[in-house]
Amino acid sequence: MSDKIENRLQDLGRTIGTDETMAPRVMARIDRALGDQPFKTGTMKREFQVRRLVMSRVSKLAAAAVILIGVVVGFQAFKGTGGVSWAQVLQQVAAVRAVTYTLQATEETPQGQSLDIRIETIQSSERGIRMDAYINDELVNQAFTLVDEGLFVTLMTGQKLYTQVALTEALCEEVQRNSGDPKAIVDEFLTGPYTELGRSEIDGIAVEGVESQDVALVPAFLSGPMGRLSAGSEMPDDVVGRLWVDVATGWPVKMTLDIAGTDGGSETHVVVTDFQWDAQIAPEAFSLEIPADYQPLARVDLGQMERGVQMVEALAYFAELSGGTYPTKLTPVDIVGEVGAIYEKLDAAGATPEMDDDMLIKLKYAATYVRELGDQGKKPAYYGDTVTSADTGKVLLRWKLDDGRYRVIFGDLRIEDVSGSRLAELEAK
């Protein structure tokens, strides 16, 4: 036998061999044992919730002119200087109703290029989230999640474009319940594995820190586009995060995350600072007027999505482009890939179609919405890999409604609500 480790591994692999019967046997056991039981969503739900806030956090790397009338920091809430009680930190941060902070993200490529983004954020349980993003001190993007209006609006200042998403009531409530990313970061640090770093000093303040190498920190730090980028394409496996807390008050003063470029790719460094915990937010911070010279890029109504109407619009757009087929997989990343491939093909054939951003964005929201339905245990199923617009009686997409029936979108994009037994008949086709 060769001494080369690769050869020895190959030899071991051959000895282990393949068991073709494993998958059918496992699936038969699952079918017998579990039938149609739904999953326990558990902690996976949190990941979905982070992603779901497309709708609200999609602009995490956008920024905010922070307008404060005053700051009330709960010094009295944290007694003693004998050392930080991490459980108390967690409790204190979880109770915060409003916080402002600055997130600075730097991405460095091996070629020495660097992209710096600064995001100034205001998060308020009562009002929503505002984020202003700057590149090289130039405001490039503003995102507002407005709880009272039920809207998520993104302004692209350079292009003078905006997107507007009408949120559902449930989503607004979710934002109100869980609007604070620093809270999520602290939670990830202190409920996961960490090591204590001991005492240090930041800007003259005595601090105590913890360090974590848990990759779960990444979406907590970078929820929104960057988080989705990580989660959707490549989740790094080499990260170091640090949380520093003021010894006297128990409030976090600095959080850092370093993501190594393990494949010779880019390194990312994130620093979150300038916290104003339990800040009082001026109402003006959330008063949004879209400038008159801005053009709409996309308008999405999640209520209409829920009713299936915008889902149908988006799928019809795709079918028109593709000549009657639907996206093979209903995920945002794959949709972009498939639409891109179609445009490339059309372009190569001499047609030069304009990309309809409104529809493309609606499609991506549709995909995200379907994923959220899965998270809610509403049993969505999508058959775009086999069903085309010619399949008038076949189920293209379906999900369960609160009343126990199923909303079905057929191959010809009709919408119908049917019983479970009727759905079984339809899906047997």
Add this chain to the structure above:
Amino acid sequence: MPVLALKTHSVRSLPVLQSDGELVHAVLGGDRKAFALLVRRYEQSVRAAAMSVLRDTHLAQDAAQDAFVKAYEKLGSLRRAGAFGPWLLKIARRCALDMAGDRREAALPDDDIAAARPAGLLDEDKERLLAAVLELRESERQVVTLRYFGGYSVKEIADIAGRSVGTVTKQLSRAHRRLRVLLKEA
């Protein structure tokens, strides 16, 4: 569109394979067939993990089945969908240990477990190698088992694990180095 999202808003071709994360999401979304794909993807790795504990092909098959069923039941509690592979291998090891414990409780001495090993299935050298593979870091263990037990190419592993080809290549290379060290130490 948010700033960094521009990076994803580009024309790209579809990946060859669905990643573990995508399949997990599909299963959670009600697509049970997606789980069968995960079983096919990891059955060799899971059996290998079980075999390293039980040293018996048939018992390892049973433990592997238990592991997959348990993984399906607990899929909703998986913290990060993309971490399915390493998570599954931990479950497999736990199932194998439980099975070994059950056998001991049933008054079957360890010798019987060893005796049940079909001759020539895993010689001492292979057992040592397998034990070393299972000592690797999670990410390295995943790429090694997929590469050598599952027979996937580096590109396919990259798709499966949601990493870049460069990362997988480096992880394989690191794993080879680490295995050499582990085997020398043994």
